[in-house]
Amino acid sequence: IIGISFTVSLRAVLFAAPFALICAFMLAYTRFPGRRFLISIFNTALSIPAVVVGLTLYMLLSRVGPLGDLRLLFTQEAMIIGQIILCFPILVAMGHSALQASDRRVWETALTLGATPPRAIFTIIHETRFGLTAALVAAFGRIIAEVGSSMMVGGNILNHTRNIPTAIALETSKGSFAQGIAL
DSSP states (O other): OHHHHHHHHHHHHHHHHHHHHHHHHHHHHOOOTTHHHHHHHHHHHTTOOHHHHHHHHHHHHSTTSTTGGGOOTTSHHHHHHHHHHHHHHHHHHHHHHHHHHSOHHHHHHHHHTTOOHHHHHHHHHHHTHHHHHHHHHHHHHHHHTOOHHIIIIITTOTTTTOOHHHHHHHHHHTTOHHHHHHO
């Protein structure tokens, strides 16, 4: 149960982080039409309940759903997809805040001193490493403790998709509060 929890959540964060941080960087360091709207969308997406994500994925991945042929429902992969959807807005919003708070002169100075754009990006990441680490920890904390999406698309199958939150929910619903607390 513990292994499944950590494996699924770590994989979700590792898949989501690169794309989310690129998106956060683009929102912080570029100007384009619709930028403010995208920032608002990501900030609003922070409040999406996990059970709504789970229900939406369930409808998409069920046999009669448009992605039913993929046979992902009640698998760890479906749980990872749900957790990616939940952690992506956190990574973008908090990453954007951290990058926005950094001094823009770091970017300009790095480029002026001959750094390539990828090297300048790594310099900014190094400068904002504490804020970006906080974003990663917050995203991981959000998804490792969520029950709604995991229960809906994972199915709480013993030794396959049962993770810590779903096991706690199962044990406490059976009246085994001591086991739930131990988990």
